[in-house]
Amino acid sequence: MDKINSQEALLAAYAACKGSLALRLLDKHDINSPKKEILCCGGTGCHASNSKDLMDLLRKAIKEHGLENDVKVIQTGCFGFCAQGPIVKVMPDNVFYVQVTPEDAAEIVEKHIVGKQLVERLLFVEPMLKERIHDYAKMSFYAKQERIALRNCGLLDPENISEYIANEGYQALAKCLFEMKPADVVQEVLNSGICGRGGAGFPTGMKWKIAAGVQADEKYIVCNADEGDPGAFMDRSIMEGDPNSIIEAMAIGAYAIGAQHGLVYIRAEYPLAVSRLQIAIDEARACGLLGKNIMGSDFCFDIEIKLGAGAFVCGEETALIHSMEGLRGEPTTKPPFPANIGGGYWGCSTNVNNVETYASIPVIIRKGAAWYSKIGNWKPELDEKGNFKRTISGNAGTKVFALAGQINNVGLVEVPMGTTLREIIYEIGGGISGGHEFKAVQTGGPSGGCITKENLDTPIDYGNLGKIGSMMGSGGMIVLSDKDCMPAMAKFYLGFTKDESCGKCTPCRIGTRRMLEMLEKICDGNGDEAMLEDLERLARTIADTALCGLGQTAPNPILSTLRYFKDEYIAHVRDKKCPAGTCRKLFKLTITDACIGCTKCKRNCPVGAITGDIKQKHVIDQTKCIKCGACIDGCPKKAIVKD
Amino acid sequence: MCCKKLSEAAAAKFAELDGFIDGLAIDRDDPRRRGRLIQVLHRAQAIFGYLPREVQLHVAEKLFLPEAAISGVVSFYNYFTTEPKGKYCIDVCLGTACYVKGSEKVLSEIERVLGVKADTKPTDDGLFSINALRCVGACGLAPVMIINGKVYGKVTPAKAVEIVNEYKKLG
Numbered sequence: 001m002d003k004i005n006s007q008e009a010l011l012a013a014y015a016a017c018k019g020s021l022a023l024r025l026l027d028k029h030d031i032n033s034p035k036k037e038i039l040c041c042g043g044t045g046c047h048a049s050n051s052k053d054l055m056d057l058l059r060k061a062i063k064e065h066g067l068e069n070d071v072k073v074i075q076t077g078c079f080g081f082c083a084q085g086p087i088v089k090v091m092p093d094n095v096f097y098v099q100v101t102p103e104d105a106a107e108i109v110e111k112h113i114v115g116k117q118l119v120e121r122l123l124f125v126e127p128m129l130k131e132r133i134h135d136y137a138k139m140s141f142y143a144k145q146e147r148i149a150l151r152n153c154g155l156l157d158p159e160n161i162s163e164y165i166a167n168e169g170y171q172a173l174a175k176c177l178f179e180m181k182p183a184d185v186v187q188e189v190l191n192s193g194i195c196g197r198g199g200a201g202f203p204t205g206m207k208w209k210i211a212a213g214v215q216a217d218e219k220y221i222v223c224n225a226d227e228g229d230p231g232a233f234m235d236r237s238i239m240e241g242d243p244n245s246i247i248e249a250m251a252i253g254a255y256a257i258g259a260q261h262g263l264v265y266i267r268a269e270y271p272l273a274v275s276r277l278q279i280a281i282d283e284a285r286a287c288g289l290l291g292k293n294i295m296g297s298d299f300c301f302d303i304e305i306k307l308g309a310g311a312f313v314c315g316e317e318t319a320l321i322h323s324m325e326g327l328r329g330e331p332t333t334k335p336p337f338p339a340n341i342g343g344g345y346w347g348c349s350t351n352v353n354n355v356e357t358y359a360s361i362p363v364i365i366r367k368g369a370a371w372y373s374k375i376g377n378w379k380p381e382l383d384e385k386g387n388f389k390r391t392i393s394g395n396a397g398t399k400v401f402a403l404a405g406q407i408n409n410v411g412l413v414e415v416p417m418g419t420t421l422r423e424i425i426y427e428i429g430g431g432i433s434g435g436h437e438f439k440a441v442q443t444g445g446p447s448g449g450c451i452t453k454e455n456l457d458t459p460i461d462y463g464n465l466g467k468i469g470s471m472m473g474s475g476g477m478i479v480l481s482d483k484d485c486m487p488a489m490a491k492f493y494l495g496f497t498k499d500e501s502c503g504k505c506t507p508c509r510i511g512t513r514r515m516l517e518m519l520e521k522i523c524d525g526n527g528d529e530a531m532l533e534d535l536e537r538l539a540r541t542i543a544d545t546a547l548c549g550l551g552q553t554a555p556n557p558i559l560s561t562l563r564y565f566k567d568e569y570i571a572h573v574r575d576k577k578c579p580a581g582t583c584r585k586l587f588k589l590t591i592t593d594a595c596i597g598c599t600k601c602k603r604n605c606p607v608g609a610i611t612g613d614i615k616q617k618h619v620i621d622q623t624k625c626i627k628c629g630a631c632i633d634g635c636p637k638k639a640i641v642k643d
Numbered sequence: 644m645c646c647k648k649l650s651e652a653a654a655a656k657f658a659e660l661d662g663f664i665d666g667l668a669i670d671r672d673d674p675r676r677r678g679r680l681i682q683v684l685h686r687a688q689a690i691f692g693y694l695p696r697e698v699q700l701h702v703a704e705k706l707f708l709p710e711a712a713i714s715g716v717v718s719f720y721n722y723f724t725t726e727p728k729g730k731y732c733i734d735v736c737l738g739t740a741c742y743v744k745g746s747e748k749v750l751s752e753i754e755r756v757l758g759v760k761a762d763t764k765p766t767d768d769g770l771f772s773i774n775a776l777r778c779v780g781a782c783g784l785a786p787v788m789i790i791n792g793k794v795y796g797k798v799t800p801a802k803a804v805e806i807v808n809e810y811k812k813l814g
Contacts, residue, residue, distance in 0.1 A: 044779070044780055044781050044794075045781045045782075045783045045784055045796075047794075048781055048784060048787075048793075048794030048795075048796055049784070049796060081783075082781075082782065082783020082784070083783045083784075084783075085783060085784075227780070228777070228778075229778075230737075230738030230739045230740070230742075230777045230778035231738050231739035231740040231778060231782055232778075233778075233780035233781070233782055236780040237780075268685065268722050269722075269776070269778075269779055269780070270780060306681070306682075307681060307682060307685055308681075308720075308722075309681055309684070309685070309716075309720035309721070309722040309723060310720050310721035310722035310723075311719065311720050311721060312777070323681065324678060325675075325677060325678050326677035326678050326679065326680035326681055326712075326716065327677070327715075327716070328715055328716060328719040329719065329720070346675055346678075402740075402782060404739070404740035404743075404782040404783070404785060405739075405740060405743045405744075406743065410740075410782065410783045410785070411783055442739070445739065476739065478739045478740060478743060480743065484743055489743075492739070492742055493739075496777065499777075500777075502719070604801075606752065606755070606756075606800070606801075606804075607755075626751075626755075628748055628751075628752065628800065629748075630800065630801065
């Protein structure tokens with residue numbers, strides 16, 4: 001691509017390459033079209049399931065049929081439907097294949113591409129309808145979604161900037177540079193109602209306004225891509241699937257607040273995202289969309305990638321800044337806020353936003369705040385000029401959730417604010433997997449809490465989740481069923497926060513450890529009812545006294561499970577029973593008379609704890625048994641019970 | 644002979660690291676040179692496999708920083724290790740999505756079979772080390788195990804042991 005040195009040049013580049021997406025964006029679907037594109041997911045999940053080999057074999061098969069001029073294989077970003085990966089979508093046929101293996105490549109090309117027939121066995125089976133469907137728009141997983149932050153994921157080749165430009169990319173930046181003053185950009189973002197998607201939900205426009213108001217020669221804009229919440233992966237998907245939108249948004253933000261330097265702080269655990277982002281930065285620089293005098297304007301801005309090194313606390317913005325400065329990632333008290341002089345990167349005024357927030361910005365600028373603010377359940381109060389004054393209730397726009405755990409459709413879903421949990425779990429998520437009962441959803445990761453059956457119909461927004469004792473967090477949504485033990489979940493999260501506590505303040509360093517010890521005792525059957533009171537009191541004290549967000553929110557999983565599942569705690573401490581049957585110290589495995597002596601359990605047992613002759617009832621040696629449950633899974637007669 | 648060979652290999656590694664650091668044009672009078680530290684440690688760990696004291700000292704000298712600054716950073720971040728790793732690094736994800744799908748059972752089974760605990764030392768034959776990781780973002784494939792960068796999804800304790808045994812055969 002040539003250097004783009006004016007707004008006109010960008011529009012000319014757009015006009016020249018927008019045809020390249022024609023097949024993908026065509027409304028008229030046609031299986032008989034001779035020209036086709038096969039889109040393959042190149043996200044981390046599908047990569048792990050050999051999507052690269054699949055693409056190579058598809059290309060090979062296409063070549064064997066002499067179709068390489070008409071049929072192209074394109075690696076795109078994540079489609080979001082990760083549990084069904086690798087995903088292959090054929091356009092303009094609009095056929096969506098799931099769980100495709102490299103061995104299926106030849107058949108797809110022969111039967112579908114050449115023979116114009118669907119490969120039925122690779123179509124998705126709708127869990128509720130038990131029907132195979134090929135049109136992804138009709139799949140319940142996608143039908144209710146509104147993809148804004150994820151708009152280009154699964155559509156564009158993330159390693160080719162011309163595809164991003166072909167989909168109106170960088171036009172929002174051009175609009176800002178040539179048609180808007182920095183203050184107009186800030187006002188537009190403020191009016192859109194978008195709030196920080198990293199978890200805290202602070203209005204992004206307000207953050208920008210504060211940063212813009214600081215008089216300084218050197219300012220920084222930072223993208224927080226340290227997605228540490230275990231179970232959330234939307235930031236990774238966006239960076240892998242649509243890195244250019246982050247670059248464009250950071251440039252827009254830099255223009256709005258007057259920053260010259262951009263930094264992306266990204267987890268080292270995301271190598272693919274790092275490499276895609278680096279490719280996009282290099283391409284943007286080569287096209288004159290980063291660097292000196294962007295698109296021929298006076299605006300100069302460049303981006304550098306900073307790698308994290310595995311510390312959850314670095315998602316906190318002051319800790320993140322310290323980490324970028326080559327220090328231990330310990331937080332400091334605010335104020336000074338990063339936007340203040342003395343509070344940011346090398347003491348300079350610094351604005352930090354999350355990946356998902358940035359991904360939404362270019363669309364907001366292009367389509368306008370009025371359009372964005374109507375998505376979701378936001379009710380703002382406006383001043384006489386129609387500008388944002390304050391939020392009455394709800395939030396604007398969409399939120400991406402990472403749906404995981406005991407649910408049929410695991411993946412990334414983007415829904416308007418105000419969607420209910422019931423819609424997400426039962427319509428988009430396809431219900432609880434394995435025929436189990438819904439118990440709760442954990443949102444907000446180790447800082448969040450659980451949402452129970454009673455609140456399934458609560459519209460999801462920042463305020464509502466807070467009211468029911470949970471939080472939005474970065475959007476991890478772990479679905480739990482009746483086979484998950486809530487005290488054990490709390491123990492799991494405390495184990496995490498204890499490990500990740502940076503050690504700077506005492507309430508968090510010592511407090512998380514003490515809370516974990518109590519939970520361990522409870523789960524081992526060594527707790528008593530007084531311990532529950534101590535636990536709750538300690539949890540509240542830590543929430544009030546810890547230095548940063550990590551410590552202040554660390555007790556949330558305990559407080560929220562104590563609030564909704566006190567009976568499970570009581571069962572552990574009073575009856576010494578684990579109702580879900582997961583706490584190993586609180587049950588033993590025994591074989592009932594239903595045993596037919598098939599010896600399967602004996603063979604499955606990894607520690608040789610089961611004895612018995614063929615066609616005789618088997619016995620478990622309790623001193624050897626490690627309670628792994630391998631015997632239960634294999635027993636054809638369900639003769640092994642937890643007691 | 645053997646020792647000489649080793650030291651040659653080590654010298655080559657230090658030379659590679661120096662080449663990288665020199666490319667950064669560190670200015671000893673610039674207080675912001677410290678901002679390069681994590682980047683340099685990443686590269687050093689990629690070259691040496693771990694960050695023993697002599698490597699940390701070397702980095703300290705090249706970046707004109709006190710050794711304590713290096714050691715403080717190395718000990719703070721989970722990604723950095725001061726112990727050598729086995730030939731095959733088995734990472735078991737203990738992120739929430741993997742946890743609720745039973746990754747803890749996978750981990751304890753691998754620990755039991757190999758006879759070493761996660762995040763400690765490698766097995767006596769030097770073949771394997773086990774790490775417990777917090778979310779690699781492949782939640783759709785939970786539970787996830789990674790061996791030297793290759794991701795194995797939807798593993799069970801039995802499947803994990805099978806996979807580990809495959810590597811054992813390779814030696």
